[in-house]
Amino acid sequence: MSAAEDVVTEAPAVEAVPKRAMTLGLGTSLVVLAALCLAPLFVKNFIIFQMTMLLIYALAVLALNILTGGSGQFSLGQSAFYAVGAYTSAILMEHANMNYALTLPIAGVICFAFGFIFGQPALRLSGVYLALATFALATAMPQLLKLGFFEHWTGGVQGLVVTKPDAPFGLPMSQDMWLYYFTLAVSIGIYIASVNLLKSRSGRAFMAIRDNEIAASAMGVDVALYKTLAFGVSAGITGVAGGLGAIAVQFVAPDGYTITLAISLFLGMVVGGVGWLPGSIVGSAFIIFVPNIAEGISKGLSGAVFGVLLFLVIFLVPHGARQVAMIAQGLIAKLKN
Amino acid sequence: MSAICWRLGVTALVLFTATCTGALAEKKYDPGASDTEIKLGNIMPYSGPASAYGVIGKTEEAYFRKINAEGGINGRKISFISYDDGYSPPKAVEQARKLVESDGVLLIFNSLGTPSNVAIQKYMNDKKVPQLFVASGATKWNNPREYPWTMGWQPSYQSEAHIYAKYLIREKPDAKIGVLYQNDDFGKDYLRGLKDGLGAKSSMIVSEQSYETSEPTIDNQIVKLKASGADVFVSIATPKFAAQAIKKIAEFNWKPLQIVASVSSSVGGVMKPAGFENTQGILSAAYDKDGTDPQWDNDPGMKNFAAFLAKYYPEGNKSDGALIFGYGAAQTMVKVLQMCGDDLTRANVMKQAASLKDFVPDTLLSGIKINTSATDFAPIQQLQLMRFKGEKWELFGDIISGEPSH
Numbered sequence A: 001m002s003a004a005e006d007v008v009t010e011a012p013a014v015e016a017v018p019k020r021a022m023t024l025g026l027g028t029s030l031v032v033l034a035a036l037c038l039a040p041l042f043v044k045n046f047i048i049f050q051m052t053m054l055l056i057y058a059l060a061v062l063a064l065n066i067l068t069g070g071s072g073q074f075s076l077g078q079s080a081f082y083a084v085g086a087y088t089s090a091i092l093m094e095h096a097n098m099n100y101a102l103t104l105p106i107a108g109v110i111c112f113a114f115g116f117i118f119g120q121p122a123l124r125l126s127g128v129y130l131a132l133a134t135f136a137l138a139t140a141m142p143q144l145l146k147l148g149f150f151e152h153w154t155g156g157v158q159g160l161v162v163t164k165p166d167a168p169f170g171l172p173m174s175q176d177m178w179l180y181y182f183t184l185a186v187s188i189g190i191y192i193a194s195v196n197l198l199k200s201r202s203g204r205a206f207m208a209i210r211d212n213e214i215a216a217s218a219m220g221v222d223v224a225l226y227k228t229l230a231f232g233v234s235a236g237i238t239g240v241a242g243g244l245g246a247i248a249v250q251f252v253a254p255d256g257y258t259i260t261l262a263i264s265l266f267l268g269m270v271v272g273g274v275g276w277l278p279g280s281i282v283g284s285a286f287i288i289f290v291p292n293i294a295e296g297i298s299k300g301l302s303g304a305v306f307g308v309l310l311f312l313v314i315f316l317v318p319h320g321a322r323q324v325a326m327i328a329q330g331l332i333a334k335l336k337n
Numbered sequence B: 001m002s003a004i005c006w007r008l009g010v011t012a013l014v015l016f017t018a019t020c021t022g023a024l025a026e027k028k029y030d031p032g033a034s035d036t037e038i039k040l041g042n043i044m045p046y047s048g049p050a051s052a053y054g055v056i057g058k059t060e061e062a063y064f065r066k067i068n069a070e071g072g073i074n075g076r077k078i079s080f081i082s083y084d085d086g087y088s089p090p091k092a093v094e095q096a097r098k099l100v101e102s103d104g105v106l107l108i109f110n111s112l113g114t115p116s117n118v119a120i121q122k123y124m125n126d127k128k129v130p131q132l133f134v135a136s137g138a139t140k141w142n143n144p145r146e147y148p149w150t151m152g153w154q155p156s157y158q159s160e161a162h163i164y165a166k167y168l169i170r171e172k173p174d175a176k177i178g179v180l181y182q183n184d185d186f187g188k189d190y191l192r193g194l195k196d197g198l199g200a201k202s203s204m205i206v207s208e209q210s211y212e213t214s215e216p217t218i219d220n221q222i223v224k225l226k227a228s229g230a231d232v233f234v235s236i237a238t239p240k241f242a243a244q245a246i247k248k249i250a251e252f253n254w255k256p257l258q259i260v261a262s263v264s265s266s267v268g269g270v271m272k273p274a275g276f277e278n279t280q281g282i283l284s285a286a287y288d289k290d291g292t293d294p295q296w297d298n299d300p301g302m303k304n305f306a307a308f309l310a311k312y313y314p315e316g317n318k319s320d321g322a323l324i325f326g327y328g329a330a331q332t333m334v335k336v337l338q339m340c341g342d343d344l345t346r347a348n349v350m351k352q353a354a355s356l357k358d359f360v361p362d363t364l365l366s367g368i369k370i371n372t373s374a375t376d377f378a379p380i381q382q383l384q385l386m387r388f389k390g391e392k393w394e395l396f397g398d399i400i401s402g403e404p405s406h
Helices: A005-011 A026-042 A045-071 A078-094 A099-124 A127-146 A148-156 A175-199 A201-211 A213-218 A222-247 A259-272 A279-297 A302-316 A322-337 B002-024 B051-069 B090-101 B114-127 B157-171 B185-204 B219-226 B239-251 B267-274 B300-312 B319-340 B346-353
Strands: B037-044 B079-082 B105-111 B131-134 B150-152 B177-182 B205-211 B232-236 B256-261 B285-286 B382-389 B394-402
Touching: A005 B105, A026 A045, A026 A175, A045 A078, A045 A175, A045 A201, A045 A222, A045 A279, A078 A099, A078 A148, A078 A259, A099 A127, A099 A222, A127 A148, A127 A259, A148 B267, A175 A222, A201 A213, A201 B114, A213 A222, A222 B090, A259 A279, A259 A302, A259 A322, A279 A302, A279 A322, A279 B079, A302 B157, B037 B051, B037 B090, B051 B079, B051 B300, B079 B150, B090 B105, B090 B114, B105 B150, B114 B131, B114 B150, B114 B185, B131 B300, B131 B319, B131 B346, B157 B185, B157 B232, B157 B285, B157 B382, B157 B394, B177 B185, B177 B219, B177 B239, B185 B205, B185 B232, B205 B219, B219 B239, B232 B239, B232 B267, B239 B256, B239 B267, B285 B394, B300 B319, B319 B346
Parallel strands: B037 B079, B037 B105, B105 B131, B131 B150, B177 B205, B177 B232, B232 B256, B256 B285
Antiparallel strands: B285 B382, B382 B394
16 A cells, blocks of 8 residues: 555544534624623632633634644644743743733744744654654753753743733723733634634635645645644744733743643643634633532542543533534524524 | 619629720631631642642641641631642642632642742732741742741751751861752752852862753763762752662762752651662751651650541551641641731731741751741741661751851
């Protein structure tokens, strides 16, 4: 069997998701948006902080979703991009006294470049091999951040403390609430851009590569360029999420960006539904809140309880939140008739 | 008539005295404290890479259960809310905020790990909620001017390293020191302490070798240290690596004077696995008693500890140093809350925590006392040197204070 046949007969790693099914309808989107805008007015600062983290992880999951759901490439190295973004923001804010909002695009650009470069060797690898290569990146990152060479900027093992921004123009809201709305605005911007990206020519090229690489290249898609581009875009968005995360948590340290984070993000993507962008927020909610619920059930066995809950989700709804949404949609349609 | 007058008079008198004493012992509360309850928060790595330390949280929970069973503190029961952060700083921030804003605790007690505590330090100080008796040996917790709401508990790594430096300068002024250290905050803090302690004589260090916790062996480092011609070996390593180092040194037939960091001085965890024939004459320092050491069998403090374990935490493993640690820290916390009386405000908790005078928890070595003041937020600063002989440590010399003289 030739190598080409080998590739063709291999089942696609990611199930093909039609383009239409990647987003929510306009009505539903507006309801979700309204809920996200109004909710902080009624809850405590701590909940607002959790909601901010929810949006930040949702962005990181979304980035992975573009890579895996869009172009069909796996990555367990998202924590490395997240760390680079977080450190970029933190270093610029603390050492260069830069405005926090300005550090985010820089974090995004640096991570885009980083992801694009990393995408080059990744071209030669696919499926599980690519996942392992990115895994190596994730395990290496915390140690790289501890290197004595960078210590002057990174603070080494002690990390860096970041100052939380106040609301501008003397707006009467708490730091937490301001940061929430700021994060929400950034998230909406990135979400709309991502949806448009996937609907564009480039998006179609990503999906063509995902569904069948050889067919895509036969149709004139520059496979190498689009694969690395997907890596770059994904890393860039993850970097922005990392920067926001550093501002919200007010602290960066190598131990915050271990492989566990990368696996959590991967988990969030699967639970949210691979290739379904709105699922990112559901996946993010899963990785933030379910460990807390598991801890509430049993402190000593929280890991085991989390495992059982995860198993139930994967077993009952293998396509994650997307499947639940489809079922709900079907039920609503039935009620209308 | 006269009876009524008399009664009125008595009532007035009673009312008067009641208001007087009421004014004297006015009850003051911040969130987390009431007539019946004191809420304490805690963050521990019950899961993740440092989960072995989770035992500290379990011991503390058991100790507060004991206090509650014995009637609580001035009639108030302690409710101890302990959350898992998996040793991840962002998670620690989330849990700290949950404790302070959602559970409404009076303070956060003995939260574990340097990175997690650095992550919440700014928040706790902005919120003016005590971050009391931090479970980390980093030196930065003793900074009352910048962080008046944060206080450590155990001797800092730097203090301990100072003691070794003092000892070496005195006993072996021409020593050539080879250092093995773990490449993280613990190892680096320690190394800095050793160099500071040696001061102008820091050139005594002829070789420094670091290792990562992910490395399977440290043979290479030991070979290099031996080749450097060092005659003193300082091991700043966690238990697994410390035991490996002792074994390797014996295998290579190298005979330096060995000093191991107190975190790895456990008889059951390090000395026994390394082989007692290899560990004779090793030096270390201690501030608390070893739960398995028979010399404390008749010590009243350790008898209390054993009784506590038997009744409230029977599944605890006596040879685990984390139990001794958690017990001592919880006892210090109870002492501070008792000193607070009915004024359970956060400000008063910090004030009382900074007024500990010669307090001795059951598990500290005799002679070591907890002292704090408004300018000294390092409760335990003293250690005693010890030498391994036979199958146990023998303390020697005086109790030494390791605080750098500033």
